[in-house]
Amino acid sequence: MAFSKPHRAPSLARLAAAAVLLALAAGCVSPLPRARRDFYAGRTGDAAETLAGARVPERDRVLLLMERGTVRQALGDLEGSTRDFIEAADLIEQFETWSVSHGSASVVTDDRARRFRGAPYERTLLHVLTAHNHLQQGDWDLAAVESRRILRALDPERRRGFPDDAYARYVAGFGFQMIDDPSNAALQFRHAAKLAPAPIDAETGRLGADATPGGPELVVFVLLGRAPGSDPPAESWPVPGFPPDVKLYAGETLLGRAHVLTDTFALALSTAEQEAVRVAARAVTRIVAKEAVATAIDRENEMLGFLTRLILLGIFEQPDVRRWETLPRWLAVARVPCPPDLDRFRLVVRGGGARSRALEVEGPFPRRFDTRVAVVRVLP
Numbered sequence: 135m136a137f138s139k140p141h142r143a144p145s146l147a148r149l150a151a152a153a154v155l156l157a158l159a160a161g162c163v164s165p166l167p168r169a170r171r172d173f174y175a176g177r178t179g180d181a182a183e184t185l186a187g188a189r190v191p192e193r194d195r196v197l198l199l200m201e202r203g204t205v206r207q208a209l210g211d212l213e214g215s216t217r218d219f220i221e222a223a224d225l226i227e228q229f230e231t232w233s234v235s236h237g238s239a240s241v242v243t244d245d246r247a248r249r250f251r252g253a254p255y256e257r258t259l260l261h262v263l264t265a266h267n268h269l270q271q272g273d274w275d276l277a278a279v280e281s282r283r284i285l286r287a288l289d290p291e292r293r294r295g296f297p298d299d300a301y302a303r304y305v306a307g308f309g310f311q312m313i314d315d316p317s318n319a320a321l322q323f324r325h326a327a328k329l330a331p332a333p334i335d336a337e338t339g340r341l342g343a344d345a346t347p348g349g350p351e352l353v354v355f356v357l358l359g360r361a362p363g364s365d366p367p368a369e370s371w372p373v374p375g376f377p378p379d380v381k382l383y384a385g386e387t388l389l390g391r392a393h394v395l396t397d398t399f400a401l402a403l404s405t406a407e408q409e410a411v412r413v414a415a416r417a418v419t420r421i422v423a424k425e426a427v428a429t430a431i432d433r434e435n436e437m438l439g440f441l442t443r444l445i446l447l448g449i450f451e452q453p454d455v456r457r458w459e460t461l462p463r464w465l466a467v468a469r470v471p472c473p474p475d476l477d478r479f480r481l482v483v484r485g486g487g488a489r490s491r492a493l494e495v496e497g498p499f500p501r502r503f504d505t506r507v508a509v510v511r512v513l514p
Contacts, residue, residue: 254292304467352389354468354481495510
């Protein structure tokens, strides 16, 4: 009795064809580059309009929400920003469970087919920026909720060897301090002090020479510059160097200075080094699988096998360079004594690869106990 040869090639060809369609979809014009250009050119309203109703493939949904939330935050749309950040965080939690269908797609294409969840430091900063929104609205309880989420993101088991973040630790501690939880606040301030170049008083959270024994104080979270872009080492990656000098004034009176606690450029570099081994391992697995698909198709049709190999091993073996590009580069905190009736202050920024500038920041500022809070984004 003669048996017919099993025809597996058509199913493999269909798999390859699905990969082609996926790549074509990936090549569709994304609204993100245009919005980023507008954002960093000072056209924040245009960036927000571009992203307001933007549609992207599901795998890029989290990235869109991160970018849109940052733009809305810079515009002062804190509620819209918080909605975007919380939706992004919820989606990331869903993506923690590996999807078999998306896993199969990334085997025949590359890491760009995977759902974007952000690097560990980006996932942490998602909660940090959400906490900023709550602090600016004087919602201390919700800010403390985000403090707990920051700690969960920084748990060593979740970070898996990726870098810790002094600024995130400080924000978490401040959130606890604002709900009168001094023990948890001090614990996070101590963590931040071990990681940061600036001296931090673990009991009070005050920084450096500006620390005072009591009285009215102003706490300003200062977000400076732009984080690394998607194409290292292109010009979108900042040059290593000294952070800007930031001083605060009330009228002509110097209140103190801001202390940089985290450089996202350093976090990105450290993360890339840690991720290199994992990326290489996934690439080897993909190449073996792609060659198996092409070889199987080869047996049925040499030309189709050649095209499959060209597509899968040539076009579809590109690195995943997606990043949250509207993040700031330097994350700083100023905690300075201030007049009891403070309703505005001036932020003077010098150095850091940009021209000196002065920004007038007007209140009213949310207040808890004798502490006033502000968040300022300084674009390059």
